[in-house]
């Protein structure tokens with residue numbers, strides 16, 4: 001899904017808007033006749049244009065979208081919005097053209113205008129940070145449901161409109177898709193939406209045309225240094241969310257120096273949250289109890305009130321994610337006592353697909369499938385599992401091909417320090433040599449802990465089964481990487497593979513799961 005959503009994620013009853021009105025509102029140069037034309041939607045991928053759409057042709061890394069204007073026209077586009085170069089390239093398409101210097105930069109506001117998303121909006125929550133964004137939007141969703149609010153979310157794993165669920169591709173949809181989704185949500189009375197905001201989304205205008213009611217920051221650690229030249233550039237991309245043009249209020253987790261820095265540099269009012277004792281913050285989180293199946297915590301408000309609840313997830317970091325969600329809800333105007341009452345007795349019943357998801361049963365080793373693919377995610381998940389495991393911890397992992405190669409040695413080193421045995425396997429090699437990726441991980445592991453037990457098994461199914469042969473009752477396996485995904489990408493081809501399903505099958509084969 002690149003650019004324009006399937007029908008379910010679009011408004012079913014769009015109200016047409018005049019193309020001339022659009023051109024006038026934005027001051028676009030017009031080439032061709034547009035006076036009698038109406039527009040009902042907007043798309044930036046020619047393949048997902050619906051009849052009545054404005055097709056927006058933007059230059060990309062591989063192509064100029066304007067080159068696909070004829071296909072967009074064949075699919076029912078009424079006009080093209082593009083830059084001057086695009087207008088030349090699309091001259092043969094027969095579509096009237098609206099010209100602007102940077103069509104991607106215009107897309108968010110244009111999509112907001114077409115879908116009227118500023119009218120009667122839901123309460124909008126935006127979550128950013130290296131790790132924990134998906135988790136926080138699911139936790140927001142779970143608490144909102146407990147409060148009786150019809151909620152929606154967009155995350156790396158899924159887009160949800162109330163109870164309707166659609167699998168995601170990008171973490172943050174393109175602006176055309178995001179505004180269509182918000183318009184669809186309004187049609188079915190969704191009143192609060194959690195939106196995961198990646199750094200790339202901020203750099204590439206994907207959340208333009210939106211002013212969030214409350215934004216939250218989880219943490220910042222090594223990732224995406226293929227897209228950003230340094231950690232500072234990566235931080236600057238995320239900091240952009242904490243500006244009045246994009247959000248009204250913020251909540252910042254301040255346990256790291258990046259959190260402190262964000263508070264200092266934020267241009268909107270922010271509340272602060274800390275999990276580490278002794279850190280100066282408005283809200284304080286204390287973890288009360290951790291087991292392999294749940295974490296119980298207490299959250300203290302600046303006015304001395306407190307909330308106690310549990311989540312069906314392991315790890316202090318997940319308690320921090322839940323606390324961030326709760327503080328964001330309070331900052332949006334929800335009463336803390338009301339939230340406390342809603343989650344006190346049964347806890348927050350969030351199910352987050354593929355985030356330290358326990359796929360094992362009551363017998364045998366505990367097996368978690370996780371989406372962690374950064375050094376910090378490895379650290380946090382391993383620490384959480386170590387604290388609740390009496391026996392050995394075996395870690396199965398690989399690393400993304402064609403993505404930030406500089407984190408691989410560190411990932412290997414953290415795995416070697418945190419687990420008793422490693423099974424290094426393939427993740428998504430994409431166009432890279434998978435053996436070279438495994439070698440980088442193993443080199444990092446050996447440099448950190450030279451005598452660590454390491455098994456190299458390229459095939460994921462075989463790797464997991466081998467890990468299973470190394471453990472027994474009281475032990476744990478962390479299989480980090482695949483999370484909720486249902487494919488493995490090799491040289492441009494997506495092969496079906498669900499680590500969760502396969503791990504359950506392997507546990508059954510081993511007689512540990514009924």
Ligand SMILES: CC(=O)N[C@H]1[C@@H](OP(=O)(O)OP(=O)(O)OC[C@H]2O[C@@H](n3ccc(=O)[nH]c3=O)[C@H](O)[C@@H]2O)O[C@H](CO)[C@@H](O)[C@@H]1O[C@H](C)C(=O)N[C@@H](C)C(=O)N[C@H](CCC(=O)O)C(=O)O
Nearest residue numbers: 002003044045046060061062063065068170171172198200
């Ligand atoms: C680097 C990046 O962000 N790339 C995005 C970009 O692709 P691109 O520049 O290569 O596009 P292109 O292939 O040159 O095509 C140019 C234009 O022509 C259009 N086109 C192209 C071919 C065609 O037949 N018809 C057509 O209309 C395309 O839709 C596009 O609008 O525009 C595409 C269309 O929207 C996106 O799908 C694509 O995201 C790719 C898949 C991607 O992997 N992005 C990653 C880096 C990303 O954004 N990740 C973040 C963070 C994840 C995390 O938190 O870890 C995310 O938010 O997902």
Ligand SMILES: Nc1ncnc2c1ncn2[C@@H]1O[C@H](COP(=O)(O)OP(=O)(O)OP(=O)(O)O)[C@@H](O)[C@H]1O
Nearest residue numbers: 130131132133134135156317355371372377380381
């Ligand atoms: N607060 C946190 N701090 C550190 N690591 C975390 C935190 N929350 C989750 N993680 C780890 O990061 C992994 C990904 O979590 P999650 O999907 O919520 O993050 P994300 O920011 O949405 O990342 P992505 O956009 O890649 O999905 C989890 O599986 C877990 O290993």
